[in-house]
Amino acid sequence: MQCTNCNRRGHTVRFCKTLARPSAQVPNTGVGQACYGCGEVGHYKRNCPKAGIAGGVGRVLAIGHEEAVDDPIVVTCTFLLDNSYACILFDSGAEKSFVNQKFAHLLKQKPRALDESFTVGMANGKTESTNCIYVGCTLTLDGHTFKIDLMPVPIKSFDVIIGMDWLSYHRADIMCFEKAVRLNLPNSETLVIYGDKPSTNLRIISCIQAQKCLRKEYHAFLTHIVDTSQEVKDIQNISEVRDFPDIFPEELPGLPPQRQVEFKIDLVPGATPVAKSPYRLAPAEMQELSSKLNELLKKGFIRPSFSPWGAPVLFVKKKDGSFRMCIDYRELNKLTIKNRYPLPRIDDLFDQLQGANYFSKIDLRSGYHQLRVLEEDVPKTAFRTRYGHYEFVVMPFGLTNAPAVFMDLMNRVCRPYLDQFVIVFIDDILIYSRSKEEHSQHLRRVLETLRSEKLYAKFSKCEFWIRRVKFLGHVVSEEGIHVDPSKIKAIENWFIQNFSRIAKPLTTLTQKGVAFDWEEKQERAFQTLKRALCTAPILSLPEGIEDFVVYCDASNQGLGCVLMQRGKVIAYALRQLKTHEVNYTTHDLELGAVVFALKICRH
Structure with a gap:
């Protein structure tokens, strides 16, 4: 028993471990080396380049270059x-080897016609012939150098895809972890081909390490990190706003005018002045003070007291x-x-x-400082510092009635x-507006009102012509209302499924x-x-006053209840x-759920 591939005894060609020679390198030695598949000489049937081609159907699992680098x-x-340099993909998912039709004209060989067309199933589900x-x-x-037979197909990401026909012919091993292909050469040597590796090896190094690399004459590039998350807003880019530049000053122009509302401090009967010693401050805080x-003092907001x-x-x-x-x-x-002036719910x-589909949000610049303190109450706002005794002429932050009074003014x-x-x-x-035309008119009317009242806004904190707006800890859009991710703690008063049952060990x-x-x-x-609070559901906005249904349970x-x-x-x-409700009968509890639901949803 003699192998017809290596001419050694003890095995047949089927079990030969010697690398078979490419077809172009195998000499024609006569009829004994003729292919039983195509009838040509110079190769055997198992190495026939036309084996399974005529009238066959193959597949090529081609992927994008970036995906292949990471695969x-x-x-x-x-x-x-x-x-000619070619971008090559070694793909064990491709049955044959292929060349891009656009790259094929660079090849020196002329294409040979097949007896029948060969259909290739592409990765996108389409077929090419x-x-x-x-x-x-x-x-x-x-x-x-190696010989390879290639079939032209429309490949987008690579010039050449080497499939299983060539890989199995050369007994190639794909080493996944090392991103390499190992080939056994005829002289019993091994050739390892390393492929492109993903660019995940980038890391931050210290200045000392960078200096060492530069001394070794490594290639270096100067890079800059630019924050592109926020675009610089320009007042000139908004047609309705560019006509009102005086409403958006860099600083408040001075003392506010006399308004229909002034901040007043009424004391309880028998109250006497209170003065406390200044707190000890750090050097950085003293400088800021x-x-x-x-x-x-320069703006006139405070004066010596x-x-x-x-x-x-x-x-x-x-x-x-x-x-x-x-x-x-x-x-x-x-x-x-x-002051019992009500803040809106x-x-x-x-x-x-x-x-509403379009929104604009205006944030007043130092809003409290745009309202005067009643002259007779100015001394009550006095504060003590290392640098002197001062009192506020405008409404300061920290006073108990400040939100209610300012809410009264804005209403x-x-x-x-x-x-x-x-x-x-x-x-x-x-x-808020339903259409673009309405929103343009509404925005102008509000800006005209602010101008007439001499109220000023901070342009950097304002938002115009947006479809989703963050307002009072929630995100509002045409889809409905849901929690502002940046203020997840603000959702504690909204519904959490099974809240009562989950929280019972805590409330106890x-x-x-x-x-x-x-x-x-x-x-x-x-x-x-905590997990439930971070995954609170989205609530829809009501449309009209009809078709409301209340579901309740106990x-x-x-x-x-659910509206x-x-x-x-x-x-x-x-x-x-409640404690006494635990003893209620079932029908009393169900009736209590109805009463509870109607009280909540009565509007």
Whole structure:
């Protein structure tokens, strides 16, 4: 028994481990080496380039170049094919080897016609047909030449795809982890071809390491990191806004005019002035205090004081690392009669947004400083510092009645537009419209009102002509209302499925006479609530006043209800059972759920 491939005894050609010679390199030795498949001489049937071609159907699992670089089962590289550089993909998912039709004209060989067309199934599910083949193309891999037969097909990402016909012929091994192909050469040597590797090896190095690399004459490039997340807004890019540049100054022009509302501080009967010693401040805070006092004096917002009142100053660090000056008016607030002017309910405000598609949000610049303090109450705002005793002429931050008074002012200013196309919450103004034409008119009318009232806004914090707006801790769009991801803590009052049951181990700890023991069930409930709060559902905005349906239910732990309109969820509500309600019968609990639901959804 003698092998006809290596001419050695002891095995047949079927089990020969010697690399078979390419067809172009196998000499014609007569009829004994004729192919039983195609009848030609110079190769055997198992190495026939036309085997399975005529009338056959093949497949090529071609992928994009970027995907191939990251795919561990394929290897990509660039080598010479007939003295032309070609981008090559070693793909074990391709049955044959293929060449891009656009690259095929660079090959030196002429295409040979096939007896029948060959159909190729592409990766995108489509099929392509070819009726020719390029036989004996020269492929140069790391200085070694190989012969390869290629079929032209329309490939987008590569010039050549080497498939299983060539890989199995040369007994190639694809080493996935190393992104390499190993070939066994006829002289018992092994050729390893390393492919392109993903560019995930980039890492940050220190300045010392960089200097060492430069001393070794490594190639270096100077790069710059640019934050492109936020575009620079320009007032000239918004047609409605460019006509009102005076509303968006860099700084407030000075003392505000006399308005229909002034800030007044009414004290409880028998109150006497309170003065506290200044707090100890760090050197950086002292420097910031001096700078802030000079700024406020220059604008006329504060003035030297001889008042018997005096509150201390403290500083709070902002997100950007700078300091915000705050006056500790807690003692004054204790003696102040509270202003009961109502702030609007947030859910009532959102009800006005039904059908809105376009939004603009205006944020007033230092809104409190645009309202004067009643002259007789100016001494009560006095504060004490190392640099002197001062009092505010404009409304300062930190006073208990400041939000209510400013809300009163903004309601009077925007009264003609409220519940039509404007929502006001303290110093935030939201303009909403159904169409572009309406929004252009609404925006101009609001800007004209601000100009006539001499109210000023901060352009960098304003947003115009947007389809999704962040307002009062929520994101509002034509799709509905959902939680602002940046303020996930603001959703605690919204519906969380099974909230009562999940939170029961936590709420039990707050009951009178119960020891505060934090055990595994409390920790589990706490973690479950955190996950639930971060995945709160999206609520739809109501459309009109019809087709509302209320669903309610009761259990032995709580009451719950859902308000829906035409299959969309508008609102959820639920609460735990009170102590006496635990003893209710089933029908009493169900009736209690109905009463609870109607109280919540009565509007």
